């Protein structure tokens with residue numbers, strides 16, 4: 542039995558810059574990291590498998606440098622890592638991405654669950670997890686904050702909602718899309734784990750390894766197109782700054798709010 546964890550390498554910055562000519566994210570010179578939601582999903586997979594005989598496979602689709610994210614997964618505790626990389630995948634929208642990932646999941650085979658993050662911090666669509674479940678024809682649980690139980694037949698999860706929590710149970714195989722709670726403390730791999738990970742080989746698969754007849758990936762297989770990407774216009778004025786000593790500042794602030802009709 543296997544848990545396949547889908548992970549994405551994302552820019553390690555909140556200052557994402559857009560190339561004004563191409564409308565794409567500038568990735569050159571920007572440090573990368575493992576998407577935080579995916580790191581939590583991997584931690585949940587490791588925690589819930591306990592000492593059982595479940596193999597954990599980290600899977601990413603991305604450029605060759607996405608290997609770094611997979612290496613981190615191996616160091617954290619994944620048993621295997623698969624990098625899906627091919628020019629045929631370039632320009633994939635979320636649907637084409639989820640098709641490629643689903644095909645890779647089928648090629649890995651013998652999975653009892655697919656874990657992924659709720660969303661990637663760069664693309665931010667939160668579509669890939671549910672789309673994978675749709676492509677594989679398996680049940681899905683989203684907004685999962687805790688995987689409570691995984692036995693041979695089902696998985697039970699705690700899902701966050703606006704009102705609190707809901708406990709859900711699904712037949713296996715199922716997809717679990719995780720959000721990370723604020724209390725989440727990432728595992729820092731020990732030196733021994735890093736050295737062990739270095740001895741492992743990251744499996745590199747191209748489109749020919751996973752494609753089924755009629756599959757379309759990349760731009761060809763993408764029903765949506767990004768028409769334009771641009772940052773929001775910079776705000777003019779930048780607000781009002783009051784830098785008087787505290788008592789005078791409070792008086793000035795109240796005067797200002799009254800003048801603007803925001804308080805009476």
Ligand SMILES: Cc1cc2nc3c(=O)[nH]c(=O)nc-3n(C[C@H](O)[C@H](O)[C@H](O)COP(=O)(O)OP(=O)(O)OC[C@H]3O[C@@H](n4cnc5c(N)ncnc54)[C@H](O)[C@@H]3O)c2cc1C
Pocket residue numbers: 547548549576578579600601602603631632633634635636638639642656657658659660661662663664665666667668669670763765766767
């Ligand atoms: C029309 C269009 C064209 C695009 N063209 C390009 C392009 O040319 N080049 C490019 O780099 N991007 C392109 N993208 C972006 C690309 O489609 C998304 O990066 C990708 O589909 C993932 O979507 P997301 O980041 O919103 O992930 P989300 O749906 O927010 O991610 C949810 C979860 O899915 C899993 N996941 C997401 N992506 C991956 C992945 N690649 N590997 C493994 N797991 C994953 C992770 O567990 C993640 O936490 C394009 C998007 C669109 C809509």
